[in-house]
Amino acid sequence: MSQFIEFHIIQNFAPSCLNRDDTGAPKDAMFGGVRRSRISSQCLKRATRLAFSNSGLLSEEELGMRTRNIVAILAEKLKEQGFEQPEPAIEKALATVELKVKARNDATAQTEYLLFLSNNAIKELSGVIANHFEVLSTGKDNKDIKKAVDECIASATAVDVALFGRMLADRKDLNIDAAAQVAHALSTHRVDRESDFFTAVDDWTLRTEADAGMLGTVEFNSSCQYRYGVVNVQQLIGNLGGDQLLAKRGLLAFLRASVLAIPTGRQNTFAAHNLPSFVGISIHSGQPISLANAYEQPVWAGENKGGLTAASVQKLQNHAEVLSRAFGLDLGLKVMDLTGTWSGETHANLDTLLGQVEAALEVAA
Template identity: 40%
Template structure:
């Protein structure tokens, strides 16, 4: 029996970036978007999802994180040799390729024809199947469908060779946009030749780099009922959401980061749990925040008011948790819900609430 009960996690952030160019277009310019009739700074969802996935790998305590690569034969071959060190490198590569081909994943020159997304547990189990000589397509594909890595479950997997291996994403990530209008600026730079002749004047190299600065509104959501179905375990699902909240707050695309050192953190992280539908609050900034004494305070006020206004259309949230670096009014605290004072406390509170809520989901199924 399938439950009709739903549970969604909305995660919002206000984050200021100094002069930077963390996400460029094909001409090297910072990405932008027209919204509310005004040009805004923009960071694509793909760029921030990549940063979140990298954070999972670097800081997550969970081992089952996905790898997306053309070198999928090499990845599985390494798992084969970890399982049985007596197998030579060439044998492992041949065995991995044979097993992947049996699962209907096309390869050429021992590389996938298209990027393939595979979880750590999936790769280990596929390696064991390869050693055991399993070549049945259905059995191998069952391995590739089971135990999805946290980032595969969240962000999905598309397999052109066989759509049955596709994994629907349980998360949606919006393009981050500035709460205000921006103008792209140009940094003219010169580089000197350290070994140039003493009487040589001028630079060894010169050019320009484009940049802007902005206060961004960031948003993502997770269909927790779908995510729990994918992960299959309440404890794992809850701990994964704690990691996702941490990664959403602390991750940052690294474009031109050596040039600008724009390693900021959010001024506000807000999590809202809903039982009816997710709600993106970007409409708070359709009318751009005006330049005055900075954008953060007004952006937070706008976000709180928009959260209040949405209640005319949707149900009261199950829970609201936030952490901020800023002073907020009593009225705004009421809109944002429970002040957790730190990201660690927010994660703890979130985990406790989610475990109870997801157990209820399972009981109703």
């Protein structure tokens, strides 16, 4: 039976444009018949991956890299070992496992799509190419080399690769099913776009010139977001080759990073560095349960004297209780609530909350 770890986060952002669409406007979506602010799943997962390394939650050896520039990366490593012009050998090594590269004018060739590989796999791959450099340089096929390259790329010792999965269009057998699912964040309330008109002042102008060197507008909004994600613990352990200790370390890092990570879009303009006011984490062996429908009817600030965030927390608890009674669920929510709205046991800080999660994982194990 699969065990699931879910997080439910309420996070109020000041005016911002954290995740924009192709027009430069904040992303949004229709939900419950009204327009909501939205932060995409891809944006949130990217912020989480950056937090793994930037916050020192996981080491480089426990993480991966997603890039089209694997040829350039491997070439740099091989040149450090004294190999000259290693690019043809690298391209041949990738070709043995059907990973094609595209030539570029005056630049190192790139793979046709992004490769998501563990840093350990990249290191091992450079070793394989170094050990078989002469054979690869001749362009001849070699079954032993193909097997060795296959084994390097198949490696999933990276926590982020194991969590978010990998798809290789040309080698489906090397795909990895994601252990984590992350929903698009949605505002708990109706949102209208606003527009900021700005001028950039020229510090040195002629008397006949205007001081404004540039005029423009930036669209933004302010919203209280509901964020949801879930991890299949058994899938994560399997993706990491059965390493339960690394899976547990990666899971706790994922939860902490998901709470602390903030998207970087237009932060130089808005500096919306706002941490969550509510974090709920549940551990159970049922099925994943999003509580987004708590906000099908939009929240308004007047519903709770504590404001929009407190009203959102209250609706979340009400909806969780309704679902629990109707379907006989035991969501087992462990909660940190800075609004003081949640009725029931809460934890004073994130460390205590994650400590409870870790203890529950030990009991479950």
